[in-house]
Each structure stands twice: as structure tokens, then as C-alpha cells.
Amino acid sequence: MSETITFLAMFEDFEPASLGVEKLHDLGLSDDDMNVISGIPIKGAILGRPSAITYVSRIAMVGALLGMAFGLFLIYGIPYLYPLLVGGQPIFPIPQGIIITFEMTMLGLMGFAFIGMFVDSGFPSYTPKEYTPEISDGKIAILFSCPESDQKKFVDALTKAGAESVVPAEARHL
Amino acid sequence: MTSLAKPLARPHAEEHEDPREHLMHDPLPRGKMNEMVMEAMHETNWKFWVVTGILAVLVATCLGYAWYYLIDKGLGVAGVNMPVFWGIFLVDVVFWIGISHAGTFISAILRVLKVESRRPFTRAAELMTTFGLVQAAISVFMHMGRVWLSYWMAPIPNERMIWPDFHSPLMWDFMAISTYLLCSTMYLFLPLIPDMAMARDRSTGWRKTLYKILGLGFRGTEGEWKNLTTAMNLFAFAIIPVMFSVHTIVSWDFAMASRPGWSSTVFGPYFVIGALHSGMAAVAIVLFLLRSTMKHYKYFIRPEHFDTIGMLMLLVSMAWAYFYFNDYIVPWYGGDVWDKLFQEWAEKGPLWYLWYTMLFCNIVVPWSILWNKKWRRTPWLLASAGILINVGMWLERYIIIPEGLTINRMPFTWRLYIPGVEIALTVGMFALFLLLYMLASRVIPLIPVWEVQEGQEAHLLRKIGKAEIPTLSELE
Amino acid sequence: MSTNLELPMFTNNSEAELGGRWGMVIDKDLCTGCQACVAACSMENNVPFVGEEDAGYGRSMQWIRIERLWEGLDGDYREVKMTDYQPLMCQQCHNAPCEPVCPVYASVHSMSEDLNLQVYNRCVGTRYCANNCPYQARVFNWRDYADYRETNTADNDPRWSVFQNQLNPDVTVRRRGVMEKCTFCIQRIHQAENQAKAEGREVRDGEFTTACAQACPANAIVFGRIDDPESMVSLAAETSRGSRLHEELRTMPRVTYLAGGA
Numbered sequence: 001m002s003e004t005i006t007f008l009a010m011f012e013d014f015e016p017a018s019l020g021v022e023k024l025h026d027l028g029l030s031d032d033d034m035n036v037i038s039g040i041p042i043k044g045a046i047l048g049r050p051s052a053i054t055y056v057s058r059i060a061m062v063g064a065l066l067g068m069a070f071g072l073f074l075i076y077g078i079p080y081l082y083p084l085l086v087g088g089q090p091i092f093p094i095p096q097g098i099i100i101t102f103e104m105t106m107l108g109l110m111g112f113a114f115i116g117m118f119v120d121s122g123f124p125s126y127t128p129k130e131y132t133p134e135i136s137d138g139k140i141a142i143l144f145s146c147p148e149s150d151q152k153k154f155v156d157a158l159t160k161a162g163a164e165s166v167v168p169a170e171a172r173h174l
Numbered sequence: 175m176t177s178l179a180k181p182l183a184r185p186h187a188e189e190h191e192d193p194r195e196h197l198m199h200d201p202l203p204r205g206k207m208n209e210m211v212m213e214a215m216h217e218t219n220w221k222f223w224v225v226t227g228i229l230a231v232l233v234a235t236c237l238g239y240a241w242y243y244l245i246d247k248g249l250g251v252a253g254v255n256m257p258v259f260w261g262i263f264l265v266d267v268v269f270w271i272g273i274s275h276a277g278t279f280i281s282a283i284l285r286v287l288k289v290e291s292r293r294p295f296t297r298a299a300e301l302m303t304t305f306g307l308v309q310a311a312i313s314v315f316m317h318m319g320r321v322w323l324s325y326w327m328a329p330i331p332n333e334r335m336i337w338p339d340f341h342s343p344l345m346w347d348f349m350a351i352s353t354y355l356l357c358s359t360m361y362l363f364l365p366l367i368p369d370m371a372m373a374r375d376r377s378t379g380w381r382k383t384l385y386k387i388l389g390l391g392f393r394g395t396e397g398e399w400k401n402l403t404t405a406m407n408l409f410a411f412a413i414i415p416v417m418f419s420v421h422t423i424v425s426w427d428f429a430m431a432s433r434p435g436w437s438s439t440v441f442g443p444y445f446v447i448g449a450l451h452s453g454m455a456a457v458a459i460v461l462f463l464l465r466s467t468m469k470h471y472k473y474f475i476r477p478e479h480f481d482t483i484g485m486l487m488l489l490v491s492m493a494w495a496y497f498y499f500n501d502y503i504v505p506w507y508g509g510d511v512w513d514k515l516f517q518e519w520a521e522k523g524p525l526w527y528l529w530y531t532m533l534f535c536n537i538v539v540p541w542s543i544l545w546n547k548k549w550r551r552t553p554w555l556l557a558s559a560g561i562l563i564n565v566g567m568w569l570e571r572y573i574i575i576p577e578g579l580t581i582n583r584m585p586f587t588w589r590l591y592i593p594g595v596e597i598a599l600t601v602g603m604f605a606l607f608l609l610l611y612m613l614a615s616r617v618i619p620l621i622p623v624w625e626v627q628e629g630q631e632a633h634l635l636r637k638i639g640k641a642e643i644p645t646l647s648e649l650e
Numbered sequence: 651m652s653t654n655l656e657l658p659m660f661t662n663n664s665e666a667e668l669g670g671r672w673g674m675v676i677d678k679d680l681c682t683g684c685q686a687c688v689a690a691c692s693m694e695n696n697v698p699f700v701g702e703e704d705a706g707y708g709r710s711m712q713w714i715r716i717e718r719l720w721e722g723l724d725g726d727y728r729e730v731k732m733t734d735y736q737p738l739m740c741q742q743c744h745n746a747p748c749e750p751v752c753p754v755y756a757s758v759h760s761m762s763e764d765l766n767l768q769v770y771n772r773c774v775g776t777r778y779c780a781n782n783c784p785y786q787a788r789v790f791n792w793r794d795y796a797d798y799r800e801t802n803t804a805d806n807d808p809r810w811s812v813f814q815n816q817l818n819p820d821v822t823v824r825r826r827g828v829m830e831k832c833t834f835c836i837q838r839i840h841q842a843e844n845q846a847k848a849e850g851r852e853v854r855d856g857e858f859t860t861a862c863a864q865a866c867p868a869n870a871i872v873f874g875r876i877d878d879p880e881s882m883v884s885l886a887a888e889t890s891r892g893s894r895l896h897e898e899l900r901t902m903p904r905v906t907y908l909a910g911g912a
Contacts (some may be wrong), residue, residue, distance in 0.1 A: 035395050035396060035397075036395070036396050037393050037394045037395050038394050038399070039204055039368070039372075039394055039624060039627065040624050040627050040628040040631065041399040041400075041402070041403050041628065042396075042399070043648075044396065049396070051396075051400065052396040052397045052399075052400035052401075053397075053400075054397070054400045054401045054404045056401050056404040056405050056408065057404060057408065060405075060408055074329055074337070074340055075340050078337040078340070081335065081337075082335055082336055082337070084336070084339070084755055084758050084759075085749075085758065085759040085761055086339060086341050086746075086749035086750040086752070086755070086757070086758055086759060087341070087745055087746050087747060087748070087749035087750035087751075087759070088744060088745035088746075088759075088902075089341055089749075089750050093340075093341060096340055096341055096346070099346045099349075099350075099419075099423065100340050100345075100346065100349060102415075102419065103346070103349045103350050103353045103416070103419065104349070104353075106353060106357070106412055106415065106416045106419075107352075107353040107356065107357065109408070109412050110356075110357040110360060110361075110408070110409055110412050110413065110416075111356065111357075111360070113404075113405045113408045113409060113412075114360040114363075114364070114405065114409075116401075116405065117364070117401045117402060117404075117405040118390075120397070120401045121392075121397060121398045121401045121402070122391075123367075123390040123391060123392070124387070124390035124391055125390070125391040126386065126387075126391050127391070129391065129393055131393050133375035133376065135393070135394055136204075136208065136368075136371060136372040136375045136376075136394070137203075137204050137205035137208060138203065138204025138205060138627060143395075174371075174374060174375075174386065174389070174391055174393070247793060247794075247826075248791065248792055248793040248794055248826030248827060249775070249790070249792050249793075249826070249827065250704065250709065250792035250793035250826075251793075254777075254792070255707050255708035255709050255792075256708045256709065256780070256786065256789065256790070257708070257780075257786050258708075259777040259780040259781050259790065260777060260781060317776070317777075318774055318775050318776060318827075319773070319774065319775015319776070319777065319790065319791070319826070319827030319828060319829070320773070320774050320775045320826075320827035320828065321774075321775075323774045324774060326754045326772070326774055327753050327754060327774065336755055336772075338753050338754055338755070339750070339752060339753055339754065339755045341750040341751075342750060342751050342752055342753040342778070343751060343778075344751065344752075344753040344776055344778055345753045348753065427778070430751065430782075431747075431751070431778075431781050431782045432747055432782065432784060432899060433781065433782070433784075579781065582784070582786055583784050583785075583786075583896060584717070584738070584784075584785060584786040585719060586715075586717040586718070586719060586736075586738075586786075587708070587786040589707075589708040592707075
């Protein structure tokens, strides 16, 4: 294996960016060797890329189950630990149980979706990263790594596809 | 003389409406929009600081000192008495929770339904949700006799292993409002992350540090966007039932009590609609204030958005009238002696004028203004209607709570309620809400720029025949 | 710790245990409205004075009040007639509406005495119980009435400390922000039960009574065991003149009012 070098190619619009992705595929880069950084969410299919995998929904489901368990504990576990009679109502009330279980399930679901988003994306991370502020100005960047020996070929191909600039990416503090 | 058709309007009279009146068809480069939002956030003038100062003084005296006085002396300094054990504090709780509902309604329901005109003002509405809930929580605590022990309602056991009682509607309320507060704050933060990253890229000094921390190191890679949009989508769907449950449970605080006028099965949906009624109106006020005070916001917040909100206000007002009529006619027809007494008390009692003001503000005002498209698109008019609707909704809660408590099944105890320190505290709470909002408007980008750009990219003007017709595609 | 299986587990127990344990009969035909019960109750239970202004604004804290109403106010004044005096205190409902609405179990049911308890130390002052009481029998400590320095402007006035000396040591002195109500003089109940237990017997009927019943010069209030069919209170409650307040709400109050005999 030869040394690899990471490039950041900036595009103004969707068309050239998708062409750029195509060129990189033609040059033999797999989808795992590149990433698209953009200022708005872009469907993978628009750029001819597979869509990203996310675990947020699954983590949220786990949260919902945990929340439901906590809700059930609150309404049916607590009176078991210390039964107190109020107003002639049952110790284990079913209608109230529905309310508390619902609230706690939703709290678990959303809380874990939030935490899942952090965990899955590696947030918060304040380490240096390959980035340029132009991205939040609406530019689309393709971040890719290629063998150092072939770099000219890659740069030329992307420039031809319509890249505004193709520069070696430097990790910098955001 | 024969004519081929009825007299025609002027050629293309309707098409005079320029599609570029719509934000989505009037795109600007993202960099320009970023700049505008950042500039609006940095810009302060002496008027801003004077208003902030006045509000801060109001918060310190009317809220801070008055609350200290209330805690120190006990609830005797407020107007609550027997039988009116719940006074304006609870009116404020219901009112602020109602205000908080519009934020979720706009950002979640309109997001789920893909209503495009929501894009520029979702954040302004969500911020209202979070701050409204803060006020509601403060009112609950002010209402409590021993606020310093309010943590006893938290779901943790005390030293004798007694937990709170989940038989109580107040505990459902506690759990529901905490859930709603936590979830709506998270839901406010999620779409804020890319904007924080944007702000991080173009600021210096303490702001740079702040946005760097809140931006979490977001770059906008495919995986980050996918996670973020998935989470946002999940929140949008999940927070809607929570929102409905919260105000339903607030209504159950009253409906579960076996009191005439309170024990009603329609209270749940009636309160939810009432919450939206005041909340929508509050959104109109906030958007009017933002549009007229923040630099460049006239580009983002346009008459079309007031139009959308105006239509929602009209719809919600009609729904409110429908539920109110339901809640009114059933006891009226049933003729139960206590229910009848309750109704007569509101209509013919010493506070009859509140009842008529409520009906005027909640029904007459919106129905007579909001049917007209031109009026709906006039920001100051919509904001004025919003203020009147909020007055009406506040009175509605006042009629239900302190006025309704005045009478009960033991005529010997009937007594009127004269508010005391509650009035100062209510003023203080409004001041706190405005103060929080004003300060936040200088720290948080109130326009979700990336969502606006996303919408603008998705909208196209397509030429069909001789006209340019707006079309919409899905990018994400 | 095992759960007591006698408890209602999943359904309401409104039909169970209709009997109750302690009860009261108030004969409205005998009541003269003299307010002796009110004074005795306040002395016994450390109920504070709230002062003229607060009392006028509906903040008096009497656990028992004499209700006095007029009939026919709409008509000619000659037709206006006064109803019987109605002493009203906590009705010690079996299905008490005040209990389930408390978020912190400050208002709970005593399973052994079948009474409605108010735990002052646990109360956080939401006042929901008072709203939900159909009899409006609950009172709230709006201010620190028990602290004489709060109710009197002249600080350290020695005269006020006299009132501290008359407090009943068996009853908690409540501070601001808590709810309270008639307890059926539970301190007397416990004292009698302890005495009886020490002597190895049941509590005898008439062995003790509540402060209000003790003070009533007309003997309009009778207190005792309603689970004992031979007790005075049971016999009095059985007369055809008896009724309970708001029976339609199925709260199952333990106080019977007698009226219509005179």
C-alpha cells in the first residue's frame, strides 16, 4: 500500500458534485473512501451515493422500552413497596397506569433519540477536523482520500467535473 | 349582440401576484442569508438596551422581590382564600402551557405535514414553547404553599421510602410537563446544531467559544445529517401526542375534581384547542415583533407567513367555539342545579363582563378579521388580533378557575376572589418571558437558515404554458 | 415486606367496608348555634386565630364551622326564614375525594381507624384536596398564624407568648403553607386506645369524646364507634331523621345529621 492523501473538493451545486462523485467512482474509489459535507441535508441518491446508516431509531426504541419499564415501575412497583390507601381507589390503578406509562415511554423514546444522535455522530467532539467554513455557506464538499502517487489524476478529474477548488485537506480546529 | 362569455376580469389580474413574494421562490445565496442572520443577531441599539433594562427591573421587582415576599409571608399576601383555593397562579399555569403549545404545533405538526411556509419561523415558535414552559413551571412553584419542598413531587423516594402518589392528577401533570419541557428543549436544540456550526464559522470572541461548544463539532457529513434528520423526524412525530397529552392532563387537574362546572368530559380536547388558540395568537405577536425590530427579518418573515398563521388562527378559533358550545350546552340542557348555578354565575354574576369580553375576544375578533386575506397579511392587524385573543383566553381560564371556584356545593362558603400579589407576579412573568426572548434573540439565530435554504433549493418555478407555476421537489 | 392482600388491588373498593369505625351524629334540632364547639375545637387542636381582616376574607381556620343560611331571600322579607344551624367539619369520608388528588400522600386513609388523615409534615400546599372536597371542610395556613410574631405588629409583645402556653402538646402546631382539617380528635382516640390496650380491653362507648361533642351544651353532637350497633352514636344515627350530606356523590361520609323532628 502506498501513502494516501486526503483532499477536499468544493462544488457550487448538485450537478457538478454528483459528476465529481461519479468521476471518483470511475477512478476506482469506493464509497467508503469519500464523504460528502454539505450545508443542508442531501439525499444520497442525488449525488449517486448510498444513504448513510443511522442507529438513532434503534437506540430510541431501546429508550422507549426502558421508559415504559420505568413508568410501569412507578405506577405498579411503588405501591407494591409501600401500599397506601387513598380515596377508596385501587392500589394498582389501571387508568392512571396508562397515563404514566405513556409519558415515561415518550420521554425514554425522545431522550434516547437525542442521546443516540450524539452517540452515533460522535458528538460532542472538539478535535481538529477537515472542514472549511465555506460549507456552511452552502457549498458542497467531497472529502476523499486517494493514493499519493495518483493525486494529480484525481485532482484533474474533479476540476474537470466542475470543482471550484481541490485542495489537500487539513485538519483544523473548527 | 351576443357575447361569448361573462364579462372578464382584467387580463391576468390574479397572476399579478408575483411568485417572488414567497420566501421559497425568492432565494438568496446561503452566504448572504447567513450574513443577514448573523448581523441581526449582533445588532443592538440603545432602544434594545432600554427595553431590556426596564424588563430586567420588572423581573427583579415584580417577580424576584414579590416572590420572595410571597414565600416569606405565606400565601396570605396573595388573593387566594376559601373557597377560591386556586387563583391567578393556576390561570397563569394554564395560560403559559397554552402559549407553549403553538411552538410544537407549528414546528412538529407543520413539519410532519410538510407545510413549507413554516420554515423561517419554526425556531421562533419552538423558543416560545421552551420559555412558555419555564413560566408555567414558575407559576406552579409560586402557587405551592411550601415551594421549598417541591422536590417531594419528584419520582424519588423520601427517607421513609414513600414515593409520590401517582393517583393524583398533579403527579400526571408533573410527569407530563417535565417530559414536555425536556423533549421540547431537545427538539429546539436539534435543528439548532447546524446553525450553531454556521455561527461558529463566522464569529469571534466569546461567541466563538459559545457556538463552538453548542455546535458540538458539527460539520455536515452525510452521517451527521442522517442522524440529525432521523432524530428530528422522530421528535416531530413523537412530540405531537405528548403535546396533546400535556394540555389534556392540565385540563384533568380540573375535570377530575368532582366540582360543578369542572367535572366535564369535553375538557381535554377543549383545553387543547384553547391552548392552540392562545398559542397561535402569541406566534403572530412574536413574529410581528421580530419582523419589526430585527434587522433583515423582513426578508425572512413575510406577509405570506402571517397569512398562514392567520388561517390557522381562524380555524382554531372556530374549533374553540365548537368545543365551548359543547361544554356549554350539555350542562345547560341537563339542568343540574349546580351546573346551572355555575353557568348563571359566569353570565349574570358580578363578573358578567368577563364572560362577554371572553366571547368577544375569542370569537368575534378572529371571525371578523381573519376571513379577509388582505387583513390576514397585515402584520400589525394580525398581532393586534393576537393580543385580544390572548386576553380572551386568559379570561377564559380566569372564569374557569377562580371564578368557578367561588361557588361550590356548600353555599355557606361562597366568597369572591380579589387578587393580591398575584398581579405583580403575573406582570413579572410576562416581563421574564419577554426578557428571555430578547436576550435569546441576540444569542441564538432565530431563523433556521439551513432549513430555509433547503426549502429554497427544493422549490422551483416551472413554466407551464404561459405562466410560471411554483413546484416543489423533495431533496431529503 | 409482603403486600397486604386485604387491600383493593385493581378495582375501586367503594362497596367494601361500608361500616366504618368512628362516627358522629349531629342533631340540628338541638343545635343552638352557640359556637362552643368551634371554640373547644380550636383550643384542643391548636387552631390559630387569623385576625379580623383575614377571617372576613374567608381565611378563618376553624376546623368546625356553624353554617347559617336563609331561605326565600328572593321573596318578601317576612317570608325569609332561617334554616337550622349546621355544624360542619370534615365528614371523614370513606371514599374521600381529597385523598387521591394529593401528589405527596399528605392526605391518606387510615386503614386501622377508617379515618381521613392529613400529614402536615408531608404537605407541600398544592391545595388540590381543598378544591376537591365537596364539603369545603379543609382549611389552609395562609400565613404563619401560629407564630405570634407574624400576626402581631408589636414585636416581642409579652402578652402574645401567653397564647403559646395554652397550646395542646398532643397536637402539632402547623406552619404556613400546609393544609389541615378536622381529625375527629385523633389524639384523643389514640389516648383512649392506648389506655384500653394497656388495660387489655376494648375502648368503651362514652369513655372519651371529641372536643366539640364534649363542649356542646345541648348535647347535639354524639361521637363514638359506629361499628358497635349498641353505641350511642349508632343508635342515634338509626333514627328516621338522619341523613348525610351530599350522599349522591358516594363519598360515604361518617357524619350523620338529624333534622326535622322538632
